[in-house]
Amino acid sequence: MATHAATAEGHATGAGHDEHHKLSFIRTYIFSTDHKMIAKQFLLASLLFLLIGGILAGLVRWQLGFPGQPIPFIGSMFSDTTAPGGIILPEFYNSLVTMHATFMIFFAIMPLLVGVWGNFLIPLQIGAPDMAFPRLNTASFWISVPAGILMLASFFVEGGAAGAGWTSYAPLSANPEYSGVHMGQVLWLVSLIILGFSSLTGAVNYITTIINMRAPGMTWFRMPLPTWSLFVTSWLLLLAIPILTGGLIMLLFDQTIGTGFFNPATDGEPLLWQHIFWYFGHPEVYILILPAMGLVSEVISNRARKPIFGYHAMVLAIISIAFLGWVVWGHHMFQSGMNPLLGTSFMISTIIIAVPSAIKVFNWLGTLWKGDIHFDVPMLHALAFVAMFIIGGLSGIFMASAPVDIPIHDTYFIVAHIHYVLFGGSLFGIFAGITFWFPKMFGRMMSPKLGKIHFWVTIFAYNAVFFPMHNLGLRNHMRRIYDPNSYEYLQPLQGLNTFISIAAFILIAGQMIFAFSFFYSMFFGEKAEQNPWKSNTLEWTAAGHPPGHGNFPGGTPHVYRGPYEYSSPESNEDFLPQGVPPEPVRRGAVPREPGFLPTGD
Amino acid sequence: MLGTSEIRGLLASSLVAVLLVGCGGGDSAENAPAATETAAAPAENPVDAATAGNIHGTIKFTGTAPKAVAIDMADEPTCQTATGGTAVIEDVVVGADGGLANVFVYVKSGIDPALKFPVGPGKEIDQQGCQYHPHVIGLQAGEQLTVKNGDPVLHNINATPTTNRGFNRSQPQAGMTFETQFASDEIMIPVRCDVHGWMSAYIGVTSHPYHSVTAADGTFSLDRLPPGTYTLEAWHEKYGTATQEVTVATGQTAEVTFEFDGKVAAEVPMGPVLLVDMHNGTLRRTTTLVQQ
Numbered sequence: 001m002a003t004h005a006a007t008a009e010g011h012a013t014g015a016g017h018d019e020h021h022k023l024s025f026i027r028t029y030i031f032s033t034d035h036k037m038i039a040k041q042f043l044l045a046s047l048l049f050l051l052i053g054g055i056l057a058g059l060v061r062w063q064l065g066f067p068g069q070p071i072p073f074i075g076s077m078f079s080d081t082t083a084p085g086g087i088i089l090p091e092f093y094n095s096l097v098t099m100h101a102t103f104m105i106f107f108a109i110m111p112l113l114v115g116v117w118g119n120f121l122i123p124l125q126i127g128a129p130d131m132a133f134p135r136l137n138t139a140s141f142w143i144s145v146p147a148g149i150l151m152l153a154s155f156f157v158e159g160g161a162a163g164a165g166w167t168s169y170a171p172l173s174a175n176p177e178y179s180g181v182h183m184g185q186v187l188w189l190v191s192l193i194i195l196g197f198s199s200l201t202g203a204v205n206y207i208t209t210i211i212n213m214r215a216p217g218m219t220w221f222r223m224p225l226p227t228w229s230l231f232v233t234s235w236l237l238l239l240a241i242p243i244l245t246g247g248l249i250m251l252l253f254d255q256t257i258g259t260g261f262f263n264p265a266t267d268g269e270p271l272l273w274q275h276i277f278w279y280f281g282h283p284e285v286y287i288l289i290l291p292a293m294g295l296v297s298e299v300i301s302n303r304a305r306k307p308i309f310g311y312h313a314m315v316l317a318i319i320s321i322a323f324l325g326w327v328v329w330g331h332h333m334f335q336s337g338m339n340p341l342l343g344t345s346f347m348i349s350t351i352i353i354a355v356p357s358a359i360k361v362f363n364w365l366g367t368l369w370k371g372d373i374h375f376d377v378p379m380l381h382a383l384a385f386v387a388m389f390i391i392g393g394l395s396g397i398f399m400a401s402a403p404v405d406i407p408i409h410d411t412y413f414i415v416a417h418i419h420y421v422l423f424g425g426s427l428f429g430i431f432a433g434i435t436f437w438f439p440k441m442f443g444r445m446m447s448p449k450l451g452k453i454h455f456w457v458t459i460f461a462y463n464a465v466f467f468p469m470h471n472l473g474l475r476n477h478m479r480r481i482y483d484p485n486s487y488e489y490l491q492p493l494q495g496l497n498t499f500i501s502i503a504a505f506i507l508i509a510g511q512m513i514f515a516f517s518f519f520y521s522m523f524f525g526e527k528a529e530q531n532p533w534k535s536n537t538l539e540w541t542a543a544g545h546p547p548g549h550g551n552f553p554g555g556t557p558h559v560y561r562g563p564y565e566y567s568s569p570e571s572n573e574d575f576l577p578q579g580v581p582p583e584p585v586r587r588g589a590v591p592r593e594p595g596f597l598p599t600g601d
Numbered sequence: 602m603l604g605t606s607e608i609r610g611l612l613a614s615s616l617v618a619v620l621l622v623g624c625g626g627g628d629s630a631e632n633a634p635a636a637t638e639t640a641a642a643p644a645e646n647p648v649d650a651a652t653a654g655n656i657h658g659t660i661k662f663t664g665t666a667p668k669a670v671a672i673d674m675a676d677e678p679t680c681q682t683a684t685g686g687t688a689v690i691e692d693v694v695v696g697a698d699g700g701l702a703n704v705f706v707y708v709k710s711g712i713d714p715a716l717k718f719p720v721g722p723g724k725e726i727d728q729q730g731c732q733y734h735p736h737v738i739g740l741q742a743g744e745q746l747t748v749k750n751g752d753p754v755l756h757n758i759n760a761t762p763t764t765n766r767g768f769n770r771s772q773p774q775a776g777m778t779f780e781t782q783f784a785s786d787e788i789m790i791p792v793r794c795d796v797h798g799w800m801s802a803y804i805g806v807t808s809h810p811y812h813s814v815t816a817a818d819g820t821f822s823l824d825r826l827p828p829g830t831y832t833l834e835a836w837h838e839k840y841g842t843a844t845q846e847v848t849v850a851t852g853q854t855a856e857v858t859f860e861f862d863g864k865v866a867a868e869v870p871m872g873p874v875l876l877v878d879m880h881n882g883t884l885r886r887t888t889t890l891v892q893q
Binding site for chain 2: 068080081084087089090091177180482483486
């Protein structure tokens, strides 16, 4: 039975009380222990890194679309060691590719999904006053800040930023003589080691909070799917991050004190790095998609005004994906010379993952079937998530099959796949989440007109960028190449590369619409109602945008039912909040004003 | 009011930020030692021209000259066309009269350490036809080296010194140049192109201007030395080193002859060379190239 008990720390910091002494500016906005403020800090920081990652992607696409030509407008800003006269040098190109992926994966998508929504939604959706460890929560954000600064600083050290790819394969990453980058690689490693502690503290907090602080009546199978997916993701983080951190420390020793864990020149084993990296890396893939699946499930059920199809199956699918995610890492290494029998086992386990993934997709479609679909901005992004995830999932099946993977390995087919999952999946899920919960975060609605313009520009430009990459890959266009024209057989593909680059510039420019709408709406958007989406989950019944410190002014709410009771025959409205007791429901009175919920305390 | 813990937190985060900002701009530090040295160098040559002497000499090859090895540039048609398919490995170049070219000759000892010389006017190394021109180059510590790409193909210039700071930079287009210096003396610094495995050059750096590279006929000259006795060393990438004592008299030119008999040296002084063995995919770091 779920119980709610504010922790001693929670009480000590004021969490759990609806009446607070006024906190200083520093305690309110900088070193806040309020999970909602920390979520906003993660949101703004990771959106900044999303922008930086996007700019780096633009530079990469400039080189591929217009190889050897000076970067327009800003080319003169670059140094002689990066882009003299605006012409991108090969070693700078390596850094651009590496840092684009690093920023996007570790500093944008991960915190946007886990840092933002884990912090914002978990306590609100389970009816808790705050996280179990509010100070640890503050530390989680502030630990990530020096990690980000170190990573940014690596652009300015001698030799430039790391250039061994986000996978940082050894021995290229292990010995500065091979890549020409030493300090940049060291900073990359140190930054990610530090960031790992941020993720770990967050994961411990989320797990503890969900296990111990659910409101009365919030049983495991009454938890909203975003919270479920964040719970499972937190376990993945807790178990996967230490593996990466261990590998990073070994690699750091190879770089700095001359150990030879991964360098064959000193009897090291480069394959060991690949095993360590991908043993972390594949669960990481699910860390990057499971929370988005949770957000999208919430939005689809709400905007289709139907209960989520197969709630229990959805939960079990999340858990299954998380379990299977630990036994598939070898599919990244089919080309490493592994025993074909072992390769076959990885192939089969990978293909099995398609089963729970397909369950989720069919359940989303089942939820939409005959639903009262509202095509507003969060829903558009959620539907795009489903469609793009199907494409990304199907191309994943190609790679899961070892005989097919061999010819497409290390080609642009892989680039297409990862972007269909990470952009088409995760980022559309993030957009769905931001546009859906924006009113609860900031008390105002985002502009639907700008939101739709942003969505349609994004969905068209995104597909124009990434779908042709499948074609490039099938024509053996290597994924890591500075100038494709240096190979005669790739020269006919230059037109397609140029087209992709132009579409990429439109895609990046389109995100400025979102940025404008985000900040404009924060201050000038239409004021939001208490429950603008007529949602059932507890966060919408907590008074305030966002709720004050302590979340539920009247005390801990009671939960009487699951989170997706839309169009329920028990109510004459098309929604039935989790906290409304059965008795008033039978009378058909679903109040809408703040503070209406009876409490269990 | 800020509490003590908040002030501590602010101070700590500010310190981290300041330290990190301080890490920036590392690129400009690359040339800092050389720049300092250059700034300290006098404008005038301290050696009195009226009393100075010269060393002129020849490097003779007394063995059987190995047959020149042609370079297969089929992988780089642009260079293949530019050279007309006539490019050869330049490790041993013997002139018609037996003179050995591409030998770096320098005064190894005997220079008065109190003498401070002006830094030389700078040298250029060009990449033409997928070969370095010149193949061996002498620099004074702090002297500017201009690296130029004369080919319309991508070259990667990877210098791997032992005591100086190395560099590993690319020049993807014809006409690109960059400047660099080496801060201290070093014999010799290998230079390789990671794209074209046959490209190699060597840079000798001395703290004084008394160095020379032999011409096609094996001759060299070192001018305006103060009178005295010096140890002269001749360095060849394959045949190693040879030394001689030379006395320079006031206003005189000392004649010197070195002989290399064609015996390959077991070890040649030079910085580390990174070799990629394409047959078994391993990387080797060596100071000896003779097994190539």
